[in-house]
Amino acid sequence: MAAKDSLLQLITETSTNLPPDVRRAIKKAQIQEEFGSRAALALNTIVDNIVSAEEDVQPICQDTGMPTFIVHCPVGFNQIQFQRDIEEAIVEATKLGKLRPNSVDPLTGKNTGNNLGEGVPVVHFHQWARDDVEVKLILKGGGCENKNIQYALPTELPGLGRAGRDLEGVRKCILHAVYQAQGQGCSAGFIGVGIGGDRTSGYDLAKEQLFRPLDDVNPNETLAELENYIMETANRLEIGTMGFGGKVTLLGCKIGVRNRIPASFYVSVAYNCWAFRRLGVVLDPKTGDIKQWLYRDYEETLQRPENAFSTDGAIVLQAPISEEQIRSLKVGDVVLIKGEMHTGRDEIHKYLMKHDAPVDLNGGILYHCGPVMLQDDDGTWHVKAAGPTTSSREEPYQADIIEKFGIRAVIGKGGMGQKTSDGLKKSGAVYLNAIGGAAQFYANCVKAVKGVHFIEEFGVPEAMWHLEVEGFPAIVTMDAHGNSLHKEVAEDSMVKLEELKDPVFAS
């Protein structure tokens, strides 16, 4: 088998089939959450989604991220040809809908459409003394990438006070990193931490930690102790899955060190969502055949939960929605959407601030979503993955757009800020939290694609798709009365963070 085919298999499997260690962590979290709680409902939906993605060989999450390959190869291996093989496999995987076209020119905003472009995909080559080729791949989406954080010690941290240049300071930074992510990186999440290095190598080190199997033990005893402490302690913040509140906030923590220069002391944290898509293969350097899969030493099956997103007592919303119905909703209500909704994310929000909408949005539902779409030869579009994207990016625009167009409901994930909350109250609208990353679950709710606008201008993920849905569930997390579950959880978890202020490790 040519290397390109093996790489296509690696990309497809990484995008569609979570490795057993990640499944095990999610299964454990499911057991810990209280039956019937919002966190349990979110985890059930996540599990349902993982099973669907594997069965249908479709992306677990619509954001297939920045493809990042780490390649170890023997001396004399043709890296130039292998880079071409990787690029061809990426293009093919994109055509097949296993990857969303995600490569965008930062100046023009133009999507290349095939996941290639300056610096994309990311490929790191390393030579080694073995005579086979090892390829590891991580697909890390934007929602969690945006929650990565780097600290330069010493620093002052909200709730935790002074973080000095010692293990105590590092401990505080890591806890703060989990706190600041809240549910926006699709918690419950995994963190890779890099202590030391410089600004760039620190982040590289943090991301490298995400390639460690979840059940390994750090050979450095101090770091092993810190990893265990963080795993036990971070969950006391009770941010929970999707930031809904709950017992499980963190599913994994891996920490590495790299020497620093005396003047700099960085702690870098790479946050990864529950959709922790990383896999690897060992290839025969001559034939390109797969000799071994990595991270698959054992099997871990997940059972599809019955009625994953329990909608007993759910309120049906169908556009055009009246102001009266919206004002009757309150935080915690479960809604089931039917009928039409329109996708819109960064480019659409920017556009709508200055222009009219291409369709009537009065009483309508706006979905923060950049789906994976495939088109038949006859021009018919099909949704292949369609979970919510992080809503906070639209915070500067949302309230104005709701008011300007008479939108009654916005669906997304991670919640929005005070400006939007005030806008919801003023205009009579709600924010609905869908389960982040549940791209197959929500794609299955789409019954028809009624049309699209701006696909040429903005590309597939940023276009405005007009979707007909049935039984699309979500939770009201910000209502038209100024209440916000996100604000509540952020405040509660800050109180819990403050309780972790006192030193734990001797400095």
Ligand code: SF4
């Ligand atoms: S699960 Fe959430 S954070 Fe992760 S890639 Fe998907 S949308 Fe982004």
